[in-house]
Amino acid sequence: MGYQAQKVTIVGGGLVGALNACFLSKRGFDVHIHELRPDIRKQELVRGRSINLTLSTRGLEALKAVGLDEEMKQSGIPLHSRMIHDLDGTRRPISYGTKDQCIMSVDRKYLNGLLLTAAERNPSVNIHFEHKFVSCDFQAGTSIFKKPDGSKVTAKSDLIIGCDGAYSSVRHQIMKATRMDFQQAYIPHGYIELRIPPTADNKFAMEVNYLHIWPRNEFMMIALPNVQDNSFVLTLFMPFEIFEAKKTREQVLEFFNKTFPDSIELIGREEIVNTFLSLKPLPLVTVKCQPYHVGDNCVIMGDAAHAMVPFYGQGMNCGFEDCLVFDQFMGKFDNDFAKVLPEYSEYRNPDAKAMCELALYNYTEMRESVNSKFFLARKHFDNFLHWLMPSTWVPLYTSVSFSQMRYHKCIHNRAWQDKILTIVISGAGIACGAIMFARGFDYVQPHFNAALEQVSRMEWVGELFSKWK
Ligand SMILES: Cc1cc2nc3c(=O)[nH]c(=O)nc-3n(C[C@H](O)[C@H](O)[C@H](O)COP(=O)(O)OP(=O)(O)OC[C@H]3O[C@@H](n4cnc5c(N)ncnc54)[C@H](O)[C@@H]3O)c2cc1C
Numbered sequence: 001m002g003y004q005a006q007k008v009t010i011v012g013g014g015l016v017g018a019l020n021a022c023f024l025s026k027r028g029f030d031v032h033i034h035e036l037r038p039d040i041r042k043q044e045l046v047r048g049r050s051i052n053l054t055l056s057t058r059g060l061e062a063l064k065a066v067g068l069d070e071e072m073k074q075s076g077i078p079l080h081s082r083m084i085h086d087l088d089g090t091r092r093p094i095s096y097g098t099k100d101q102c103i104m105s106v107d108r109k110y111l112n113g114l115l116l117t118a119a120e121r122n123p124s125v126n127i128h129f130e131h132k133f134v135s136c137d138f139q140a141g142t143s144i145f146k147k148p149d150g151s152k153v154t155a156k157s158d159l160i161i162g163c164d165g166a167y168s169s170v171r172h173q174i175m176k177a178t179r180m181d182f183q184q185a186y187i188p189h190g191y192i193e194l195r196i197p198p199t200a201d202n203k204f205a206m207e208v209n210y211l212h213i214w215p216r217n218e219f220m221m222i223a224l225p226n227v228q229d230n231s232f233v234l235t236l237f238m239p240f241e242i243f244e245a246k247k248t249r250e251q252v253l254e255f256f257n258k259t260f261p262d263s264i265e266l267i268g269r270e271e272i273v274n275t276f277l278s279l280k281p282l283p284l285v286t287v288k289c290q291p292y293h294v295g296d297n298c299v300i301m302g303d304a305a306h307a308m309v310p311f312y313g314q315g316m317n318c319g320f321e322d323c324l325v326f327d328q329f330m331g332k333f334d335n336d337f338a339k340v341l342p343e344y345s346e347y348r349n350p351d352a353k354a355m356c357e358l359a360l361y362n363y364t365e366m367r368e369s370v371n372s373k374f375f376l377a378r379k380h381f382d383n384f385l386h387w388l389m390p391s392t393w394v395p396l397y398t399s400v401s402f403s404q405m406r407y408h409k410c411i412h413n414r415a416w417q418d419k420i421l422t423i424v425i426s427g428a429g430i431a432c433g434a435i436m437f438a439r440g441f442d443y444v445q446p447h448f449n450a451a452l453e454q455v456s457r458m459e460w461v462g463e464l465f466s467k468w469k
Pocket residue numbers: 011012013014015016017034035036037049050052053054055131132133134163164165166168169191235301302303304310312313314315316317318319
């Protein structure tokens with residue numbers, strides 16, 4: 001009998017499952033993707049997950065490894081800066097870094113379709129849509145799928161990879177077969193998505209190459225440009241009980257008038273009211289677990305292994321990096337699953353957990369301390385120190401989004417930065433205290449506000465930094 005390629009079953013044809021199929025078919029495996037939903041390439045809007053996503057260095061490097069980075073760049077929009085929207089309507093840009101340091105705004109549906117089509121280019125990839133994974137037998141290496149008509153299909157393979165998202169059924173099976181530690185936690189915030197349509201002459205209604213942010217402490221809204229139709233997709237994050245308290249048209253419009261006044265004309269009153277009153281806010285969950293594998297024939301990746309809140313824009317980038325790291329271990333151990341699976345699980349776990357924690361840390365930071373002034377001040381301060389000491393002071397967001405530094409090392413990097421910032425800020429606090437003691441609070445307060453205003457207006461640093469880098 002001729003050489004029989006080993007068979008891999010991938011459960012889930014989302015972003016990570018589809019990219020995994022590209023990596024594994026490149027290694028000569030016979031790959032079968034079983035996806036719960038119908039073919040996304042034939043669907044209209046897919047509700048239930050963010051419409052736009054940001055792709056940064058980690059994700060791009062994984063796409064590059066399978067030759068898809070250029071094709072992806074064609075259909076994404078480069079974002080060189082954030083645009084902060086103040087309550088008074090002032091907008092302030094803060095650069096992400098040097099000219100070549102940018103993130104990409106990509107359309108989820110388009111990216112998923114591109115990855116599925118790229119996987120299918122390899123004849124050894126078969127995609128079975130509307131196949132719901134229900135259980136598997138690790139001893140026999142078989143997985144059972146249910147079809148819409150209720151019939152069942154059994155797939156036998158040498159490796160099962162669970163890429164079935166945050167509520168993974170494959171993870172559930174692993175939990176019953178091995179001592180897997182598992183944690184799941186929701187945050188009190190939910191999100192809804194709104195849309196800023198193109199102008200009458202089909203142009204973008206705001207500056208295009210920016211991640212637009214309306215930081216309002218308890219709430220936050222962000223907007224990403226969508227190249228598919230020159231629109232912006234807005235994601236509004238807010239506590240569920242505040243969503244639930246907005247029951248009438250007047251309450252919704254009053255809220256937007258008070259919190260995001262400059263967005264009303266851009267989105268349109270009807271769109272705001274109809275979206276707010278018709279859609280339920282969606283939840284945001286963190287999932288951590290360990291190990292990611294069982295035996296030598298089953299492993300989970302992407303959100304199935306580590307779902308995170310989106311406050312760093314890293315979930316998909318982390319899942320794409322999972323595929324790259326797994327492929328590196330496959331190369332190191334010559335496709336020997338018995339070695340690859342435990343090594344991958346042990347190596348990747350601390351990094352994925354670190355990213356889940358970083359995203360949650362940023363959610364807290366954004367929520368508690370961040371309104372426009374503090375957000376601006378911190379980012380300009382970070383950019384200035386990075387410009388001054390490029391290899392010593394690497395802002396946290398730079399190490400996360402613009403490097404392939406292991407995520408757990410980014411946390412060490414943040415810890416000593418926070419120590420430095422605490423010293424600087426408490427030093428300023430002591431100075432203010434001394435002046436207040438000598439000259440009284442009324443003397444210090446306007447000076448403190450003016451100083452904060454100046455730091456938050458440090459565009460000149462941003463300009464200097466971007467010119468000189
Ligand atoms: C509001 C929001 C904003 C975000 N923004 C960003 C961002 O800017 N950048 C970023 O990198 N990440 C972002 N993310 C995270 C990103 O969406 C996820 O990390 C990414 O989708 C994970 O991909 P995945 O393939 O692991 O899981 P999923 O995308 O959830 O795909 C899982 C697939 O498995 C299928 N499936 C599920 N159960 C079964 C079953 N039983 N049988 C068969 N198939 C099954 C599903 O149908 C789906 O197709 C954001 C997330 C949210 C919620």
